[in-house]
Amino acid sequence: MLEMQDPTSGVKSQTQRLVITTIPHALTGEDVAAWLAKRFNIDTAEACAIGTMMVAFGYIYPLRDHKRLVLKPDASLYRFQTPYFWPAQQWPVEDTDYAIYLAKRNIRKKGVLELYEQEQYNNLHKWLNHKWDFIVMQAKEQYRAGKERKKPDRVVFDCQERAYWVIHRPPPGTVSAMDLGLLRLVDPNQDEVKVSCKYTSCFSPLSLQIIFTEQCIMRPRVKSSVSLGAIVKYMTTYKLHDPFLAPVLPSNPWLTDDNSFWKLNMPYADNPTKMRVERWTFSFGELLSDPLGRDGFRLFLKKEFSSENLAFWEACEEVKWGTAASIHEKAQQIYKTFLARGAPRWINIDGKTMEVTVRGLKHPHRYVLDAAQTHIYMLMKKDKYGRYIKSPVYKDIQKKAIDPELHNFSEAQIEQNAKKRRPSLSPIILRQMEEEQKAKLAASAPVDITQLCRFTAPVPHLAVYSGICETQSMASPGLAALPNSAACPSPISVAIDSTPASERRFDGSHSGTASHFPSITESIETSVGTAGEEESQTPVARPRMTLSLGRLLRRGCNASSVFASLSPKCAVAAGSGRVTPLGTEPQPHTQHRRLANFFQIKVDIPPECRIYPIDSEDEQESPGSARGGVKEIICPWESITK
Amino acid sequence: MNRWRRSVGELQARRRQVTECEQALAALSKVTACFQQMASSLGSNTDGGGLREELAEIRAIAHRIYTGLHRRLITLLTEMEHGQEDREQVERLWVLFLSGLETFQKDLRKANSLQELFPLTQRRDRNTLIKTGSSGGSEVAARAATVQTPWVSAGEERCPDLQTQISRLDALLQEMLQRVNVPVWTVESTQEAWVEAGKEEVDDDETLEDLMQVEVVSQDSTTTGCCHHSNCRLGCILCLLT
Numbered sequence: 001m002l003e004m005q006d007p008t009s010g011v012k013s014q015t016q017r018l019v020i021t022t023i024p025h026a027l028t029g030e031d032v033a034a035w036l037a038k039r040f041n042i043d044t045a046e047a048c049a050i051g052t053m054m055v056a057f058g059y060i061y062p063l064r065d066h067k068r069l070v071l072k073p074d075a076s077l078y079r080f081q082t083p084y085f086w087p088a089q090q091w092p093v094e095d096t097d098y099a100i101y102l103a104k105r106n107i108r109k110k111g112v113l114e115l116y117e118q119e120q121y122n123n124l125h126k127w128l129n130h131k132w133d134f135i136v137m138q139a140k141e142q143y144r145a146g147k148e149r150k151k152p153d154r155v156v157f158d159c160q161e162r163a164y165w166v167i168h169r170p171p172p173g174t175v176s177a178m179d180l181g182l183l184r185l186v187d188p189n190q191d192e193v194k195v196s197c198k199y200t201s202c203f204s205p206l207s208l209q210i211i212f213t214e215q216c217i218m219r220p221r222v223k224s225s226v227s228l229g230a231i232v233k234y235m236t237t238y239k240l241h242d243p244f245l246a247p248v249l250p251s252n253p254w255l256t257d258d259n260s261f262w263k264l265n266m267p268y269a270d271n272p273t274k275m276r277v278e279r280w281t282f283s284f285g286e287l288l289s290d291p292l293g294r295d296g297f298r299l300f301l302k303k304e305f306s307s308e309n310l311a312f313w314e315a316c317e318e319v320k321w322g323t324a325a326s327i328h329e330k331a332q333q334i335y336k337t338f339l340a341r342g343a344p345r346w347i348n349i350d351g352k353t354m355e356v357t358v359r360g361l362k363h364p365h366r367y368v369l370d371a372a373q374t375h376i377y378m379l380m381k382k383d384k385y386g387r388y389i390k391s392p393v394y395k396d397i398q399k400k401a402i403d404p405e406l407h408n409f410s411e412a413q414i415e416q417n418a419k420k421r422r423p424s425l426s427p428i429i430l431r432q433m434e435e436e437q438k439a440k441l442a443a444s445a446p447v448d449i450t451q452l453c454r455f456t457a458p459v460p461h462l463a464v465y466s467g468i469c470e471t472q473s474m475a476s477p478g479l480a481a482l483p484n485s486a487a488c489p490s491p492i493s494v495a496i497d498s499t500p501a502s503e504r505r506f507d508g509s510h511s512g513t514a515s516h517f518p519s520i521t522e523s524i525e526t527s528v529g530t531a532g533e534e535e536s537q538t539p540v541a542r543p544r545m546t547l548s549l550g551r552l553l554r555r556g557c558n559a560s561s562v563f564a565s566l567s568p569k570c571a572v573a574a575g576s577g578r579v580t581p582l583g584t585e586p587q588p589h590t591q592h593r594r595l596a597n598f599f600q601i602k603v604d605i606p607p608e609c610r611i612y613p614i615d616s617e618d619e620q621e622s623p624g625s626a627r628g629g630v631k632e633i634i635c636p637w638e639s640i641t642k
Numbered sequence: 643m644n645r646w647r648r649s650v651g652e653l654q655a656r657r658r659q660v661t662e663c664e665q666a667l668a669a670l671s672k673v674t675a676c677f678q679q680m681a682s683s684l685g686s687n688t689d690g691g692g693l694r695e696e697l698a699e700i701r702a703i704a705h706r707i708y709t710g711l712h713r714r715l716i717t718l719l720t721e722m723e724h725g726q727e728d729r730e731q732v733e734r735l736w737v738l739f740l741s742g743l744e745t746f747q748k749d750l751r752k753a754n755s756l757q758e759l760f761p762l763t764q765r766r767d768r769n770t771l772i773k774t775g776s777s778g779g780s781e782v783a784a785r786a787a788t789v790q791t792p793w794v795s796a797g798e799e800r801c802p803d804l805q806t807q808i809s810r811l812d813a814l815l816q817e818m819l820q821r822v823n824v825p826v827w828t829v830e831s832t833q834e835a836w837v838e839a840g841k842e843e844v845d846d847d848e849t850l851e852d853l854m855q856v857e858v859v860s861q862d863s864t865t866t867g868c869c870h871h872s873n874c875r876l877g878c879i880l881c882l883l884t
Contacts, residue, residue, distance in 0.1 A: 083685030083756055096745060134738040137668065138745065141675035148785050149679070157682065 032060070032078060059086065061163030079156075085164040096131060099124040101165055103139035116171050237282050241275060249275070251407035257417035262424070264404060267291045268437050277401040281389055284381040288313070291437070300393040301384060308345035309376050309384070312338045316373035320366055331364035339372070349375045659718060660728055663735050666711040667742065673704045674746045676785055681749055684756040697753060701807060708743060712814065715739060716821075740818060747811050754804050 036047035054060050060078045102121045105113060113121065125132060146154055240246045253259045264273055272292045280287040280296075287293040294310070301307040315338070319330045338347050339357065349357075353371050360368040388394055409417065677700045683689060684697075715736055722729045 082682055083759065084682040084752060094748070096741065097748075100745075130737050131741040133734070134671070134741045137671045137738075138675060138742070141672045142678060145672070145675045145679045145785055157679070160682070 056167070058164060058167040061159065061166075063159065079159070081163060082160055085160055095124060095128060096135065098165065098169055099128055099131075099135045100139045100142065101161065103136055104143050107139060107143050114171065120169065241279060247406075249273070249406055250404040251409070256407060256409050256414055257421055258407060258409070259424075260404070260407075264402070268433065271400060271402050272397070274398075274401045274403045277398050280394075284377075284385045287385065287388075296393055296397050297384075297388055300388045300391050303393070304384070304387075306384065308338060308347050309380050311345060312347045313373055313376050313380070316369045316376075319369055324366070327366055328364055331361055331368060334369065335361055347372075347376055348379070656718070656722070656728060659714060660731060660735070663711060663714055663718070663732075666707055666714075667735060667739055670704065670707045670711065670739075670742055670746075672785075673700060673707060674742060674749065676700055677704065677746070677753075678749050681753045681756070684753060685760040689760060694757065698804075701750070701804070704746060705807060708739075708746075711739060712818070740815070743811065743815055743818075747808070747815065750804065750808050750811065754808060757804070 032051050033044055033047045036042070036050055037044050040047070040050075042050075051060075055062065055078070059081055061081055062078050098120070102113065102117060102124065105117070106121070128135065146157060149157070243252055248261055250260050250264075251258055253261050263269075265276060268291055272290075276290065276292070280290065280293045287297060294314075298307055298310055301310050312334070315330070315334045319327055319334065322330060335343075335358075337343055337345050339354065339361075340346075349372050353375050357369060357372045677697065680693060680697055680700070683693065715732065718732050719736065722732065
């Protein structure tokens with residue numbers, strides 16, 4: 001800055017000539033640009049850019065067109081700003097000063113201020129009301145003091161002040177250079193203060209370096225060709241969806257101040273836009289992260305009778321992102337609903353993951369369900385996602401998606417839009433809307449189609465699964481309290497007593513032959529919140545169950561004695577002592593052998609690991625049995641010790 | 643009867659004091675405005691030893707005014723109990739005084755750092771001053787000098803130099819904020835918005851924007867007159883005039 005005004009080597013200074021007076025020290029834009037280019041050895045475009053920055057920050061101000069703070073490389077004139085008004089020292093720019101300035105302008109122009117200035121004035125009058133007398137007084141005094149000066153000086157000062165305030169209180173629709181930068185919290189030129197961590201303080205700097213390099217080695221690495229390929233692929237898929245690279249329909253709200261784009265793309269809008277629907281095909285993550293996408297997917301899964309996967313995934317997300325206080329109960333709820341044996345909406349994860357998860361549920365933390373969630377995510381991605389994209393549900397949504405028209409605003413309309421700017425919905429309201437949506441979703445509990453079918457007719461597929469138990473499978477709405485029957489009515493939660501969706505449990509027991517269990521997953525989806533007992537296919541079947549009707553109602557119990565004996569729910573306390581588990585996790589597509597194996601694994605776990613977190617709730621459901629005071633849990637392993 | 647007369651006398655005395663304070667506040671306002679005008683040319687080509695001396699003088703006047711005002715307002719506030727008629731006015735004066743001092747403090751700080759940035763101790767430092775196009779003059783200082791304190795002040799302390807003045811003013815402001823229990827927001831302004839526009843005397847001068855309409859003629863251009871200049875509009879008339 002200082003160099004620029006050197007009379008010999010600086011920018012050529014010129015005289016501004018007004019009607020009567022002349023004011024020296026004006027510069028033309030092109031001279032400034034040329035001088036910058038010469039001084040710093042850069043080309044003109046860059047010199048213009050630097051010059052524009054200087055103008056934008058307020059070191060030079062334009063004499064005409066004072067609101068557009070750019071350096072025009074032509075004969076338009078500029079002048080240096082006096083250091084009093086420089087932003088370099090970062091003095092705070094206060095509202096009081098602005099109020100005084102506006103009042104002064106008001107005086108000078110006798111009430112004719114620009115629109116935005118008027119608004120600001122009114123605001124300040126409201127907020128600074130207690131100081132207002134002072135402000136007016138000071139404004140008057142400054143005005144009078146200014147009038148004392150010679151005419152050209154006065155003009156210069158007015159110009160300076162006006163330029164100063166254009167920068168610090170920019171008129172609407174302009175970009176302010178002050179938005180960032182000056183208010184940064186960290187001064188980039190300052191040396192960083194190393195925060196000494198208590199772990200690192202006991203290490204010498206060399207050992208710290210060693211640790212650092214070791215960690216570097218351990219980090220997973222990817223070949224650059226691979227990662228570059230990934231970037232290219234990402235770019236090509238998303239390039240039409242990026243509002244920076246491609247124009248957005250109907251119009252970019254940041255440019256035209258018209259927020260219909262945002263309204264159309266609200267998370268719970270009625271009809272998604274075509275672009276949004278297209279995004280769902282990009283990756284499974286995209287689909288899941290969009291609530292509308294998830295809705296469509298949920299519908300599809302319901303038709304395929306595997307919506308418990310998505311429900312489980314969503315429940316895990318809730319745990320992860322919810323409040324710390326609710327983790328415990330949410331995790332329990334999830335266990336009861338999805339993970340426990342005989343859970344109504346049992347999900348299909350492998351044994352190891354199940355083991356790990358259940359163990360972790362003893363002391364639940366935020367990420368306790370992470371392994372299971374990932375497993376389910378992968379399952380859904382590999383299997384269901386591809387099918388969903390080809391499914392009629394998705395095609396339907398695609399057809400219904402809307403394609404908004406491009407807006408075509410004129411300049412005047414854009415200005416009008418700018419005036420109509422309003423703040424967006426408060427996050428509180430958005431959160432409420434989300435909650436409402438969730439409540440709506442939960443209220444419309446998934447009515448399982450299979451259950452209805454089962455009601456109406458002895459579903460043929462049941463026969464497929466278990467020839468033996470077919471008769472038993474017709475559990476009337478109520479229960480089949482056959483003493484020897486193997487069929488149990490499905491778990492009915494107390495709440496949903498009225499619609500006892502019966503689950504067919506098949507006792508493939510008698511012969512130990514595997515009966516394919518019905519796709520229990522479907523049947524599980526009926527009632528929420530209760531876990532039923534599944535049948536296992538242990539060979540022993542000694543029906544010793546004498547369950548009361550009530551019990552049956554509350555928890556579908558296996559009529560099979562084996563299970564009964566082993567089930568804490570059953571009145572029969574004395575189990576066979578055998579290490580026969582209560583119920584297999586019904587794995588419809590897995591083999592009997594595997595189930596048994598699975599069992600064995602489970603069974604071998606010593607009873608000490610009563611990891612099951614659910615406690616008191618299930619107390620009522622477990623019959624008195626030997627454990628009077630001890631909290632009953634559904635944990636199947638417990639029965640072993642009986 | 644005596645008591646009544648005494649109380650009337652007290653009332654009158656207090657009212658006199660209050661008006662005195664108001665006048666002092668107006669004077670302080672005037673002085674600070676002048677100070678600001680002159681401080682804005684620090685570092686510009688009009689800067690010089692003379693300017694800085696004038697600034698110091700103005701500072702001194704301001705110092706006199708505000709120390710006296712401070713003292714008087716404090717005594718007034720502590721005397722009057724809550725609920726008396728003048729109390730509201732005194733509180734208002736207090737808040738205005740506070741804001742005035744804050745503004746002045748800001749200007750003092752700016753002036754201080756500017757004076758450090760552009761020291762004038764050596765001759766060659768004059769080259770570093772920014773050419774802003776103004777030509778200086780001490781009219782403003784003259785205006786400031788006409789300000790008088792409404793009370794007779796004799797034997798007041800000398801004005802300290804800039805640094806000490808700043809730090810003392812800091813301390814004063816702190817003390818003011820803490821000592822006196824006047825919540826700032828209870829004061830209401832006596833003026834409506836937009837009122838001040840109509841009151842001022844009519845200004846004969848053209849507004850700034852009109853002045854700026856005229857094009858500039860480059861000094862070293864070889865064209866004979868404005869007429870040939872590509873951007874010129876009124877230039878021809880100018881030529882004729884000058």
